[in-house]
Amino acid sequence: MQLAPGRKFVQGDGRELVRAAIVSGVVSKTPEELADIVSVFASSVGWIDKVRLRVEQRWYERVHDGPDYDIWVISWMPGQSTGFHDHGASSGAFVVAAGILEEHRPGERTRVINPGKPLAFGPDYAHDVRNVSLAPAVSVHAYSPPLGDMNEYELDGAKLVPRDRASGKAEPVNQEWRVQTSKWTGALSIEQMLSVARARLQRLSPDEAYEAVAKTGSILVDIRSEGQRAIEGTIPGALIVERNVLEWRFDPASSARLPIATGYDLQVIVFCSEGYTSSLAAAALQDLGLSRATDVVDGFHAWRASGLPILPSGDMRG
Ligand SMILES: [Fe+2]
Numbered sequence: 001m002q003l004a005p006g007r008k009f010v011q012g013d014g015r016e017l018v019r020a021a022i023v024s025g026v027v028s029k030t031p032e033e034l035a036d037i038v039s040v041f042a043s044s045v046g047w048i049d050k051v052r053l054r055v056e057q058r059w060y061e062r063v064h065d066g067p068d069y070d071i072w073v074i075s076w077m078p079g080q081s082t083g084f085h086d087h088g089a090s091s092g093a094f095v096v097a098a099g100i101l102e103e104h105r106p107g108e109r110t111r112v113i114n115p116g117k118p119l120a121f122g123p124d125y126a127h128d129v130r131n132v133s134l135a136p137a138v139s140v141h142a143y144s145p146p147l148g149d150m151n152e153y154e155l156d157g158a159k160l161v162p163r164d165r166a167s168g169k170a171e172p173v174n175q176e177w178r179v180q181t182s183k184w185t186g187a188l189s190i191e192q193m194l195s196v197a198r199a200r201l202q203r204l205s206p207d208e209a210y211e212a213v214a215k216t217g218s219i220l221v222d223i224r225s226e227g228q229r230a231i232e233g234t235i236p237g238a239l240i241v242e243r244n245v246l247e248w249r250f251d252p253a254s255s256a257r258l259p260i261a262t263g264y265d266l267q268v269i270v271f272c273s274e275g276y277t278s279s280l281a282a283a284a285l286q287d288l289g290l291s292r293a294t295d296v297v298d299g300f301h302a303w304r305a306s307g308l309p310i311l312p313s314g315d316m317r318g
Pocket residue numbers: 082085086087127129
């Protein structure tokens with residue numbers, strides 16, 4: 001695999017990165033290649049809809065299992081962490097797709113890992129990765145050779161000390177992915193719910209929504225109450241479907257669906273007054289299988305402020 005020109009990634013351990021190595025007759029990927037692999041995977045479509053959140057443990061799934069490398073998707077609820085561990089003989093790379101993670105290494109400053117910038121490392125690299133934010137996070141990881149035995153450590157001052165293991169053998173993978181939770185009470189605040197919803201949406205500005213409707217036949221849907229529409233005005237051409245019936249009107253399998261709701265490929269662009277409820281509503285439509293559902297950032301207020309067409313309050317023709 002060729003690296004994309006100009007692609008930058010954070011070098012995990014500050015050393016010269018390991019070049020391709022021959023392991024068991026299979027050419028391993030370099031950390032640079034793994035960084036590219038996780039970036040390409042994270043920017044592909046379709047996979048994030050399959051991510052699940054688990055309060056009791058980190059959710060993870062091996063989404064590719066090849067002879068030379070594997071790819072894992074992991075979700076992290078607030079407070080979940082790996083504990084200190086290495087990856088055995090594997091090189092690795094990971095990228096945050098949604099949310100924020102932190103990486104801890106003994107004697108080094110905490111590294112905040114924001115979406116889009118992969119972190120890559122060679123074999124024998126040890127770290128502790130944590131979600132210390134208030135919102136869930138999702139990350140994509142690749143290892144080469146594919147992840148095998150891993151070792152867990154405890155921090156003793158500035159040093160990592162291997163955890164005592166009665167068997168004397170490395171922990172199996174499933175043990176490594178076991179969860180440590182703290183501070184997490186099992187409830188999501190409304191801000192966290194919004195973060196989860198918006199992590200799945202490709203939200204649109206009013207201008208982008210206007211263009212999507214004009215050029216691609218997307219459906220603009222006003223989910224505000226009648227009272228809000230009467231006070232604020234409406235958008236000409238927008239379909240009015242109040243929030244309490246939204247899912248029944250757009251589920252293609254619903255007997256109460258609208259005639260237009262015949263398939264899952266329909267792009268429904270929801271808006272409300274200020275773009276909060278609409279994010280939750282669009283995520284609910286995605287749960288129904290309308291994977292292109294999204295909403296308008298800052299809602300009707302931003303649409304009006306952008307100078308896009310509206311029918312002022314009192315004129316309810318729209
Ligand atoms: Fe790791």
